[in-house]
Amino acid sequence: MATLFLGMNANAARIDMVDVSNNNGYMSTAEYVSMRNEFGVKAVTVKISEGGTYKDPYAASNIANVQAAGMYINGYHFARYATKAQAIAEADFAGKTAKAAGLPVGAVLVTDVESQEANNQSQATNDRNNAAFMQEIQKFGYRADIYTSGSWANSKMTIKGKTGWIAAYPYVPAGKNWYSTNHAWQWSSTAKFRISYGGFDVSQLNSNYYTAGQKSKVKPTNKCAVKANNQKSNKNIYKPDASAKWVKETKTYTLKTAVKLRTGASTSSSVITILPAGATVKTDQAIIQGGYRWVRQPRFYGYGYLATGPASNTLEYVKSGVTHTYYTVKYGDSWWAIAQRNGLSMTTLASQNGKTIYTTIYPGQRLVVR
Template sequence: MAALFLGINANAARMDMVDVSNNNGYMSTAEYVSMRNEFGVKALTVKISEGTTFKDGYTASNIANGQAAGLYVNGYHFAHYKTKNQAIVEADFAGETAKAAGLPVGAVLVTDVESKEANNQSQATNDRNNAAFMKEIQKFGYRADIYTSGSWANNKMTIKGKTGWIAAYPYVVSGKNWYSTNHAWQWSSTAKFRISYGGFDVSQLNSNYYTADQKSTIKPTNKDAIKANNRKANKNIYKPAASAEWVNEKKTYTLKTAVKLRTGASTSSNMIAILPAGTTVKTDQAIIQGGYRWVRQPRFNGYGYLATGPASNTLEYVKSGATNTYYTVKYGDSWWTIAQRNGLSMTTLAAQNGKSIYSTIYPGQKVIIK
């Protein structure tokens, strides 16, 4: 494993695996070859399905073109199940859809657990449902795993060592191998590839699970480019100011995702509570320090503090209560097409609507475009 995964650049997070869906549009074999040769991508994980009705329209072409480029190809299903029986039904739907699209036997078929349904369940319920999904998916000849966010791992659901694909986007990427005991760490949702449009989710593989414990017979052709491109992707690094002061900032925020409320403006401060997505927070002051932008919430017995994003303020977890402009989704729209028309990235568009780019949108639905 060391030769396969650690030989390129030990000081930078690697772009070992990329995941794609209909939101990325049609992806050609040439694009996947470029990812492999110039960026060191080894594995591809393709969206298969969502819930019990949605089938990704690009699954078959992504599988075929990824295989033609010499990548290991896996799949994922965006889960909405709330019960064990629903998990089994979704697994059957995902397995049948994957088979029909050509996902090879022995590939990993992941359950992507980040939905509002899972957020409303107890850890024990999520564990039971995830176990049922993974057991059922193996009946189709696929290996199973769980994808979720770092804040949900071992909080909303149990993710044991030597399992799991964990998403966590640090503001200083280089120098630390996050989630090294799990199969994979998704460290960016905005990676750029030379001949592909838009931002991509990229992950570092910390085991051979997503490459079926094999070495690819097709090797990258430009190792110097891989080193340079991986370093470039790691460049989103915050450089702190010499000093910081609290400033008055009376605002009302609506949380896009769950955020930890702490006793002080530091990630080492004790946690008061985890505020769920949709919570309204009124603040009176803000500060830039420790790599984050913090705000202060007056409470009945003092103050609570939460990070709204990095100090550069380019990745906000929350949005202020300003007047928004909405777009009504039409038939054939996707996060990608709407984002492109409005000069946004898919990730930004989905995030400002409190969604992920894997969330399904429907004709007639209103989305915030600014």
């Protein structure tokens, strides 16, 4: 079945599917169209919910805009369950939330199993819980699957052939079709798209499961751009910086203010998430470069990086909190108008809000202007 998705560069990992969540902010139809036409994206999987209470605020707009862009749509639920009863309850919550957000019947609704709750369970318990979730989710008319890391597959939980969406990030993706017997392989969390801000999780599809069980009918309009962008994304994107030296540091930090956790030890690296004040971070290495002291946090797959302060800070987290000034977008506003009103360039205004000047803004949205 993998032959259904062969691209022009057989030696490179393909960008067949992108997954998005509230961390990516509002995504316009134009952004999804660009992903399809210039990067060869066929399907998008959007976050629907987490645990038993959280509903992703961008799920409905992501679903609508992906469909408007003419791509296959799926959803995922970030699992927090530790028991069979909790798994069934979370499946009911995810199914109802997906229905309300507009996820169409027949789409895949994945259970994303990577939490500490799952890490604390035996393989047999995780298998039982995952099976209960997937059985329950099918009652809503959705197809089921499991997302987890390569290190957890068939270790923390059983992932059989012809099932599963597996995450594994090699330094150089090209040259090997990882997890070819599974439905999908997520090979990067830092892929860049031309008109979208930040890094994205991207996957190669090794079956037609995430394209409605049929050979994809999605066709890019610029095949040359797809080939070039695909090759660019595969070029040593995880090669570590050799200009500075990492040192061992096993330590637990308690953050005094919110901090951006990044994909690399640089302020230009993509933001994985924003850690709130009071959060604890366990680190294994530290480095001083680019004017900051950085620490490395081992994560479910790969690492996250955060600055603990200026390069002169060698012990505690000393960066002081930052007070922002916000502006609430009104009907008729534009990036240009808001930027001019606050003495900023459009690019600066968009960047400090985690967006680009091509991102749609809408009335009621709050933007950082100071």
